[in-house]
Amino acid sequence: MVFLTLRRLVQAALILLGVAAITFVLLYALPADPARMIAGRSATAQTVANIRHELGLDQPLLVQFDTYLANLVHGNLGRSYAQKTEVWTLIIARLPATLVLMLTGILVEVILGLALGTIAAVRRGGFVDRLVMMASFVGVSAPQFVVALLLLYVFAVTLGWLPMSGYGTFAHVVLPASTLGVLGAGWYARMVRSAMIDVLNQDYVRTARAKGLSSHRIIFRHALPNAILPIIAMIGIDIGQFMGGVVVVEAVYGWPGIGQLAWQAIQQVDIPIIMGVTLTSALAIVIGNLLADLVAPFIDPRIRTR
């Protein structure tokens, strides 16, 4: 177990290094010149050259990358071109909002997905099953923007139950988390359904039925724990995705998360911020997967022997 964890940590470090290198090269290859943009439209060629020098953009690519990595090791992500503020400060400022939205969003997803998937599996082939599957199909394919605005319009504008936008209280998180949850639950429901159907056909379930256990007990005690494994991996993936930012949902609800920061930085070609957010979300994906791998053995002891 310790060995497994160590090996995964080394892998994680390598992955992050790879992500840093690829992002760096991609951003460097961008035709847009940040010095030119910072300099503004009235700048002379001399001013642009000065700024390029100040930013170290006149150095060879390898030297720049080397400097970047050296700073990174010291926890320095650099300074935003547009805001002239430490990238780390900007990310930290938005991290709590992102974490709140991530946790609540995943919670809604999992609860909805588990419930719907289980019901569909139990009622397999029936009307309820078809209804759930259809709903989940709509859920996974509906544009976030439309659903977010729809929920906003119904619950905030028309009914006035919840605030339209903002951050800080429980009421604020309900709509964004529900939007993410409703849309994401489709995948979970489908996954749970197929895993459940698989499990429900197993011999031990048939045995349990033969022993005369209640179907309630069969589903919750025997089938669900065994069907839940793929869900854990999916949560790991979601952690990474949500950390990278759910730009549209954040935009509609005015949620001050990392997605907003990234989107604005992309429009301004603010490379230090783009790099910082990419690395943060890569780190989250790695951590999410690592957690999923470490948690799985507790749910299914057979994994430990592999």
Added chain:
Amino acid sequence: MFKRWLRPTTMAAMVALAPLAAMAQETPKQGGDIVVTYKDDITTLDPAIGYDWVNWSMIKSLYSRLMDYEPGTPNLVPSLAESFTVSPDGLTYTFKLRKGVKFSNGREVVASDVKYSIERAVNPKTQGPGAGFFGAIKGFDDETGGKTETLSGIETPDDGTVIFHLSRPDATFLHVLAINFASVVPKEAVDAAGGDFGKKPVGSGTFVLKDWTIGQQLVFERNKDYFVKDMPHIDSFKVEVGQEPLVALLRLQKGEVDIAGDGIPPAKFLEIKNSADGPQMIVDGEQLHTGYITLNTKVKPFDNVKVRQAVNMAINKERVTRILNGRATPANQPLPPLMPGYDKSFTGYAYDVAKAKALLAEAGFPDGFETVLYSTNTDPQPRIAQAIQQDLAAIGVKAEIRALAQANVISAGGTEGEAPMIWSGGMAWIADFPDPSNFYGPILGCAGAVQGGWNWSWYCNADLDKRAVAADSMSDPAKSAERTAAWGKIFTDIMADAPWVPVINERRVVAKSLRMGGADNIYIDPTRVINYDAIYVKQ
């Protein structure tokens, strides 16, 4: 630039003086707290760096400058300066500072602060986009070249006097001292902020920054010590960022928001306009803006003047204004109508497909040609590019549209031989100050036709450049009318060479709640977008 910081600063200018009469009818009330929303984060409040249309108005209110403008007008008035004199040769400006003005850290503003602030804006280490504006001050080249960190052309004989020595007469110099980059800041606060002055601003303007929660909100409170009595009118304004314009509008209708800074999304415009409260909510004003298509004079076949003229005749400008829901008027010359020097009698190239075709045939392209049209990729610019594409198709010109992120379009425009045509929408020129010279140098003059420049037509006419320098040297106020006329002629003469297709002059729209008072031209102020100093709440 900006947007976005990359989008040209929206310093709108609206010269229509009629609303001033309306302003006089109502005495502004004192007090009140309001909420303003924007989609994007405020990037920085450092006056030497900030250059997007959102932070522009906030910086105006946080700091003071030697010169400023009467609210809602392009009329220059002394501000931090009590008085000033200009030498007869136009090379020396002497300012007397107002006494007893204090920074929000409590220290009195002295002459050396003015010198320091401008030197800081010019210093390459600051990486400010406004350095170029101070090019006329003696010693400018030495500082931008890194030889020194001071400007030999600024002298401070005592705490209350600042003298500027110019290397050439510059008729726009007083405007330059009124732009944000000339805002006066205290050195000790800049040093203490450790490179983060943009987040910890200290000035002597109408407001002070009370709180900034990154990514969420900024709270500005009235500066109780401000040197003009009864200014500002409101007690505070809270800026909420990250607000989708559509949602901001819904909140405005519910009374949670007072000014939706990003205006009204095109899809909602007619609905709001036709609603009962619409007329009171919408502020719709002209600004000093021109949207144009650049025709790259260094790329075939646009190196042929007849081809450029033919394209000028082929564009249906009325249709472009319809795409913008009528929030624009067709343009026929580079200057917008409200800019001094605009020639009302000039008609430009009329929309005439038959004549355009004939001219194209004369130029040797009876069957047209293939080319590329660049545009930014945010709505509605690609749709306008498509309309232009269809107009070009009507004269046989097949234009492939390349809709890219703004930064990439700017980059393509500044690379020689790269972009044959660019639709400037979303990046188009909006004046930094209400003077025609601001529409020439970087975008139509030889200085801008360089690698990385903004003259995307790559048009360079030495004769016009000479006339431009001559016009800017007429710094004697008595020659103002003559100077304006000279500038106007430069812009209409340019159209004979047709390096641009001037397409539209766009209007600006802001949405405000019913409790907000004040004339329209302080919500779309010629020099600062929203004039936070002058707006007020009706009690």
